[in-house]
Amino acid sequence: MIKKVRPHINQNEVLLFERSSPGKRGYQLPPLDVPHIDPLSALGARNARSEIADFPEVSEVEAIRHFTRLSAQNYAIDLGLYPLGSCTMKYNPRVNEQAARVEGLAWAHPYQPEGLSQGIMQVMAALEQALAEITGMDAVTLQPAAGAHGEFTGILMVRALLESQGHPRKKLLIPDSAHGTNPATATMAGYAVQNIKSNELGMIDVDELARVADEDVAALMITNPNTLGVFEEHIRRIGEILHAKGAQLYMDGANMNALVGIARPGDFGADVMHLNLHKTFSTPHGGGGPGSGPVAVKRHLIPFLPKPRLSRGDDGWAWNYDLPESIGRVRAFYGNVGVHIRALAYIMAHGGKGLRNATLDAVLNSNYLRVLLEPYYDLPHRAPTLHECVFSDARQAKHGVRTSDIAKRLIDYGFHPYTVSFPLIVPGAMMIEPTETESKAELDLFVDALISIAKEAEETPELVRTAPHDTRTSRVDEVTAARKPILRWEPAQAKES
């Protein structure tokens, strides 16, 4: 094994509730400048609460040590390569964080007068405009809170369009390589799902599509490049087949980091798409959110956009609620505005040319890994790829080593694993997306690690199967967690242990 990491000491940390002792506190409120009110008399005996049983009681120092010690048990982009396929784990510039914390923006209330909100409305308008240019679409809503929420919004708009033409239709076509959110979205929007098989190149089979596309189909939900990293070569033709049947082309923009500045969905036939600002536009993943899932549409779908919409009048920006054909609201207020600010800061820092350069570097990095890893790992789909590539564990499986084992072993080498066992069309999938963030040196380190693991899989498979070995937490028993769920701390449990 190449030894490029060493273990690192960090105190064990108990749960807050086990650290608590009565009377400790980490806050101080200013003295009350108005008369005290007795809760019992103001709220009534039925409503007044006596205490919050078992709530934590710790000092400020205990609180900061608690969270800092816990933080040291996390891997993060700022520690190294985070090659999760389809997640686009790129560097999160810190200037974005500063921008989102600017007082007037961070403390803006959604109901403050429009005349006193022009600055933030201008920021949102600038982002809408930039995203429309990047996607080649005609209008954008920033309301959806995440990618899946954007899918739901987009599909509801498709439904509203078709209803306005007489019939919402029955089903959505979804490729077998799609993200799980696509079929789940279909159900929430009242559609049945029909899966479409990929061909041996990992692309949509156009003949198959032509066969199944009929008047019951509302839309095809396509990810382009797809989850294999392959650009759908026949995308124009795919759009034409759907449009000939009166159906819409929905594009899942999860992989937009492969296309920015190179090709625009609006130019290749997409009618509606969502973007993930927390992927392509560098806003932090934060351990699972917040995200933001703007939806961009072509002209014919504009009347159905969620309300309210930003509109420009004589007195500046205003919120327009007078949208009779709108699908309605998908979220209170106007969206994850703090995330919008970060995304706009990213776009401003790059400019048009810089955005395109980022795409070039992302695709270069992915292909570099592909070429260097191909001698060691099975590559089931041979088509050229863009920002990510998908290997399988076929060769290592002969020694009883599976993709999840290789992933866990990568941890010992100081890396976060790739996406494991997805897309579902590749058995034993290892889905790798390095993003433009990584230098050649970091990529080489990662390649060394995977080559070393390939060797271990042959020579010492047990070492790989039982990884990770060098982490403070060894392999976690997820089966028992699901079988006997313990979903909150309880005092009795603390007494036992």
Place this chain on the structure above:
Amino acid sequence: MLEAMGLSSLEDLFSHVPPEVRLDRPLDIPPGKSEYEILDFFRTHGSECADGYASFLGAGVYRHYRPVLVDTVVSRSEFLTSYTPYQAEISQGTLTTIFEFQTMICQLTGMEVANASMYDGSTAVPEAAMMAVRLTGRDRILVARSVHPEYREVLATYSRHQAIPVVEVNYSQESGALDLSDLERKINPQTAAVIVQSPNFFGIVENYQEAAEIAHRHGALLIFVFTEAVSLGILEPPRTADIVAGELQSFAISPSYGGPFAGIIATKEKFMRQMPGRIVGETKDTRGNRAFCLTLAAREQHIRREKATSNICTNQALVALMATVFMTVYGKQGLRELAGQNLAKAHYLAGKLPLRFSGAFFNEFVVSAKSPDAVNERLLQQKIIGGVPLGRHYPELKTSMLLCATEMSKREDMDTVAEVFAT
């Protein structure tokens, strides 16, 4: 690198992207800017946004002090720049804090299980309604008109295409609370759930206990909604509710013009397998040490696809962490003391104004004004943002406005508000 790949230019990497779909011009976006220019741009726009105004706006978004520790913790790279904790061995930081979050939400709400977060309160409500539909096998939802109007609009959008009829229940013109007799009239054997918010949109503490009894008598579930989480420091938790759907913005989450916030769903143990969203559970690693991991994934979209409980994937983890740090800093005594200050400030201001409703309230209340817009205009001249006029969502309340006072409301500003009302 190109050499290693046998290519001569970066453009070769895109040779398989058909030329007819390639963009043949540069993106029309201005050239890249320096850090200084970017911050200057946002500071300029920030200064155009009510900088330096006092505000009495609430209505689902509240001004509460954000302890310094909150940003200190969420700015740590290890929390900020990590992904959803699928790889438990190197994600114990995030997993442990989510487990603590779930625990504190249960302690606050009186529920037995809570998820890791929803997008916000407004989307947690329809998710809770769909959960009730699955649990009861019934399809009709009753929602109080005193639930936040924008939450009800989101509910309408979600329910429309799933054939879930939503019927609204009136509020009492006298107390501002849910009209229980109207609830009795409208509930029927097809009703899956009754949705009640407390304190409600008018700030009134609802008699949710009675609403729960009515719901349960008819075999329906009670969904308890809250928008002002600080109220739970001083108000009885909704123990007899079946599902709690709430918004945690009050817990150190900047108003940020409406988001990102963090919603939650909490419920009874027996309902947990129908709960949407991520859930963290306790287990052990192979060395026998306590460890945490994502669990009950059989409910979720990446496993169940079209049969999942929801399509939710990315949620609001970092924002939920803000709330976790907030709850830790204030703790058992602090949250109560904070809630007490809110109660006192709101009652001080309300005492000087013409109250519209008679029901008990926490930190928000409705006052009568011949023209709410005119009052707000006069307040703006004093650099005070007044209340939310209610006419747009409640035509019958066009001479009423909703005001909120929190621990951050200064006595002198409240006195100014009272003077403006008196003139």
